Amino acid sequence: MTLSWNRYGKARVRLVKVLKARPAHELVDLTIDVQLEGGFGPVYDGDNTLCVATDTMKNTVYAFARLFPIDHAEAFASRLADHFIDKTAVSKVRVSTSEHPWTRLADHAFVQPGGEQWTSVVTREAVGTTVVSGLANLVVLKTTDSAFSGYPRDEYTTLPYTEDRIFATAVTASWTYRSGFTAFAARSAIRAALVETFAAHQSRSVQHTMKAMGEAALRASSDITGITLTMPNRHHLLVDLQPFGLDNPNEVFVATDQPYGLIEGTFRR
């Protein structure tokens, strides 16, 4: 039996880089795969001498994100490819990127178009009809003006206080219209209030910003009696670049899917 073809690498390295050089921050959101081909036969026999660890590939992506600009994903991928082609046994490097575009809301805030849905639940009983409208999967992110500190520390607390973190969430909102109301175009003003408040708020916590958003929504339409907000905290973890002799001034992050904080609240007049 012969090994007639082989390839290996690290898939789905999630990289978010924030550029804060100018007042309007820039955001790059990439998922990157690094794959190597070459003379790796000995690895298949149990000898790892030539086997660049896929964990090292991942680290290299994050270190390069600090060392080099990412004007275009293609150029950044080329840098990575040039690095790995020099490793022993490697004959071919394939770096694939998938960029997730964001649209600017403000200097420090972005919305990710797509996936957003506009919802409604109409409940009809003999006594009448209740209309709850809402939206789901409104994905927003702010690159600064978000802190989380002062929380209690017990024997299982390791998270350091921070005055500056990324705050990313997928807002689900549902609001109840007063009985008989039918001017459902109010959705537009409520959505705008939610988004603008998220962008402008000096956040001390997800809860803190949620309340400001709820207040803004209730101000935006006098025809709603209450609003429920659900906001997962999509954690963006600051990558520890110290092992590579690099600092990380709130610039290079790994976007994580799970676990996530989950904050829910209902606000009524």
Next chain:
Amino acid sequence: MTLSWNRYGKARVRLVKVLKARPAHELVDLTIDVQLEGGFGPVYDGDNTLCVATDTMKNTVYAFARLFPIDHAEAFASRLADHFIDKTAVSKVRVSTSEHPWTRLADHAFVQPGGEQWTSVVTREAVGTTVVSGLANLVVLKTTDSAFSGYPRDEYTTLPYTEDRIFATAVTASWTYRSGFTAFAARSAIRAALVETFAAHQSRSVQHTMKAMGEAALRASSDITGITLTMPNRHHLLVDLQPFGLDNPNEVFVATDQPYGLIEGTFRR
């Protein structure tokens, strides 16, 4: 043992309605759930006399979509709720809607924001580097200017020829830059060419429009040597409303996920 609570209904009824009254068509894209509560105890004992079939609920949604305007999902849901509250045994109707927003491209064409990704694959070998860029999940739909007729008919053909159908797809494109090219902002012009051609084309088939899109992309950037396009045909089936005494002048459709046509082509200079 007692039945202490019950609810039933039809979930995820997919409804697309096209309004062609004005030159700029309007598009409404909804997923609807209808759920009933009430005195349905006998159904749980095997007596279906009171059990409005969930298939009937689905039919009612499509018939109402023809009979009534859908200015707001909430108002349409209320109409449905008012209809079902009158059925025997029903004490509560819950109609939930989820609207999938589209953005207008042209009078008869739309793009669904979100989910779109910008891709690249950089391949590095001793001899040099190849850069293939692309995009994935660019979801577009045209409400007219799409025909499919003249295809061969054999013993298993039932599809009627049509001169007017919805054409919806999620474009995946990947194009190869000429060696050494690094002005990767070309992506923007290529994307625009694809979208504009899709919107303007008088389509005889998915393949026909694909070729026009490929040609437009190659014209948009003289620095690409070829482009591969993959375009699933996301079928929107015209609902047969005749059993309800209604016509359906290309207005009420069911959006389907599977099966789907899948068309692929590579175009080179």
Next chain:
Amino acid sequence: MTLSWNRYGKARVRLVKVLKARPAHELVDLTIDVQLEGGFGPVYDGDNTLCVATDTMKNTVYAFARLFPIDHAEAFASRLADHFIDKTAVSKVRVSTSEHPWTRLADHAFVQPGGEQWTSVVTREAVGTTVVSGLANLVVLKTTDSAFSGYPRDEYTTLPYTEDRIFATAVTASWTYRSGFTAFAARSAIRAALVETFAAHQSRSVQHTMKAMGEAALRASSDITGITLTMPNRHHLLVDLQPFGLDNPNEVFVATDQPYGLIEGTFRR
């Protein structure tokens, strides 16, 4: 510009075939893709004379499922490939199948292993603890002993009464243990009661079987005070083969994802 490569076809044709020749029914569950390559250049110029419609491919799959046995997916795919290779312009046919295995529960009932999860929700307040256990995504199917008839017919009803249909669902169950109970291995007996009752029941409706399952669960463990069941009706639609001169004696079905019936009930002592 030249069309340097092309391929097209129908993707994700869902086929379920039931063989009832012997007392122990057999079940084949396949997702099939048919793809053609060849001299289809004219199609890309708007001439469909050579373009076998993908809808025809789908029809052919279902007709062949009635005409021929499906002992192995590979052999069935080969038959389809042999059929399409004879079409004008076709130089290559690719038929891909994905088989979804089921495990037999009884002569007419099956469970689809996998995806099942065992759930619990523990709620702690000052006054004490409540434990609700359950399971999710228990996928089961019966090939007979399921009817649905006698329901009311109104102006939007088209579904014919049936005394024999496929009944497929993904059971979600959650039951509440009496206060202080901690022998959580009871889950096993409750699960067995649900599955065995589903398999053996002469079903008049989803609700009818749900109640029998709820009763069985309450009998299986005297330590639970109630059980809530959620059972989507995963419709398997009988394919109309008449256009091809074939009958369909409850043998060839298309498995659908949406819309689906959704039945919920809570049963308490």
Next chain:
Amino acid sequence: MTLSWNRYGKARVRLVKVLKARPAHELVDLTIDVQLEGGFGPVYDGDNTLCVATDTMKNTVYAFARLFPIDHAEAFASRLADHFIDKTAVSKVRVSTSEHPWTRLADHAFVQPGGEQWTSVVTREAVGTTVVSGLANLVVLKTTDSAFSGYPRDEYTTLPYTEDRIFATAVTASWTYRSGFTAFAARSAIRAALVETFAAHQSRSVQHTMKAMGEAALRASSDITGITLTMPNRHHLLVDLQPFGLDNPNEVFVATDQPYGLIEGTFRR
């Protein structure tokens, strides 16, 4: 405006615990949510004094997994709930668990039933037919007999060498039958060879085990000419419990989805 209801917590904490006390290891695989309700109004005003960090909740889950047995998820959830009910301001704790069952293959190896699919690709050209069969999403895990060491260390390498790690993967395999072969039941022997070899192998790397699996498959059926295997490395990260004064003797892991190693190889006679 009043905050009329609130809840917050950590969602989707992935916990895998391996018990090695007996020769036959035991495996518990849970996804856990912790949610608190109570007098958290000040948090919504920007005062975090009462706000148990959701990161602390996550840490507590992992520490408790080391401190206490997990005979039943319900009992483990109750312990967690009892811990959090004592925190200031908390009036209600909700701990939800979802257990992902595994089936034992051997003392140290498990398979996760479900999701597995049996695939085939039949390609028909004028010259004849090629049949490639396979399987996808065969999820297996071994709790020991897996090492990864001796790989090169460069400036971006941080992963420590290990002689004992969890090895989890979702095998995709596709094998080519010799021309004219039609005894497709061979799939069964090939699948068994893959699974048994995975379970028994003393692994120095994913590649090392992949080759053994490929050899076993080729031995299992003399009618296949080659096999391609794709094996993602679903990393299970050892949780660092030192901050809580606890060791972690390869017992408590976090299961991660991304990034993942991805190993591919083709083996031919």
